Each structure stands twice: as structure tokens, then as C-alpha cells.
Amino acid sequence: MISSDAARFDASATRVGQTQALFREVNERLKVLNRRLERLEPMGSFLCECGDVTCTEPIELSVAEYAELRDYPLRFAVAPGHVFPAYEDVVFANERFTIVEKHGRASEAALHAPFRSA
Numbered sequence: 001m002i003s004s005d006a007a008r009f010d011a012s013a014t015r016v017g018q019t020q021a022l023f024r025e026v027n028e029r030l031k032v033l034n035r036r037l038e039r040l041e042p043m044g045s046f047l048c049e050c051g052d053v054t055c056t057e058p059i060e061l062s063v064a065e066y067a068e069l070r071d072y073p074l075r076f077a078v079a080p081g082h083v084f085p086a087y088e089d090v091v092f093a094n095e096r097f098t099i100v101e102k103h104g105r106a107s108e109a110a111l112h113a114p115f116r117s118a
Contacts, residue, residue: 016051016087017102017109020076023049027077031066043096050082051106057082059097073111074102 027046043060057079061069069077076088077097083090087106092099102110 013087013105014109015053016084017106017111019051019053020049020102020106021110022053023047024076027066028070031063046077048079048082049076050078051084051087052082055079055082061097069099072101074107076100076102076110 027049030044030046044063044066045058046061046066048055048057048059059077059079061077066077069075075091076099078100080093080095080098083098083100084106087104088100088102090098091101101107
């Protein structure tokens with residue numbers, strides 16, 4: 001049982017980090033399909049990697065944009081407006097997607113999620 005405000009914040013940060021790591025794993029699987037279709041469609045469809053477990057909003061990135069994003073394990077691609085400022089900072093934004101970088105407990109949870117992609 002969580003009994004303090006600080007513990008509730010940490011639990012939420014952990015949940016947000018784990019949720020984003022899960023969406024990253026789904027997008028790693030979509031990356032394979034997007035690569036196969038790249039010559040037909042230069043923009044790939046991915047899922048928003050925000051911390052909301054119910055979000056299924058699609059976002060578009062080129063395969064190269066997605067590959068560059070994966071070079072930074074604490075960064076996630078989210079739909080515009082899907083930022084959790086208590087757990088992440090915006091490092092880039094355009095009309096198609098926003099790149100956020102985790103901090104604090106959420107970053108630890110994202111790095112250590114059991115389903116995190118290598």
C-alpha cells in the first residue's frame with residue numbers, strides 16, 4: 001500500500017516509464033514492417049509512446065527519424081500534446097510528433113523495464 005505523496009509520485013513515475021518502454025517495444029516491431037514498406041511510403045506509422053496506457057494515437061516518423069530516436073534510450077516519440085512534464089522534458093517537436101526525454105524515477109523505470117528493447 002502506498003502511504004505518502006512522495007511514494008505515490010514515485011509509483012506514478014514508475015508506471016509512466018514502464019508504459020513508455022512497452023510502447024517502444026511495440027514500435028520496434030512496427031519498425032520492421034515500416035522498413036519493408038519504406039520504398040512505397042516514406043513515412044512509417046508508429047504508436048504514440050506517451051505514458052498513458054490507453055493511448056493508441058498513431059504518429060508518423062521516417063525510418064531514419066525513428067532510428068535516430070532509438071540512439072537515446074531515455075527518449076520517446078509522442079503525439080503532440082501528449083507530454084507528461086512531471087516525468088519528461090521536450091527535446092524536439094514538430095507538427096507530426098514530439099520527442100521527450102525521461103528524468104528521475106520515470107527514466108529508471110524505462111531503462112529497467114523487462115520488455116525494454118536492446
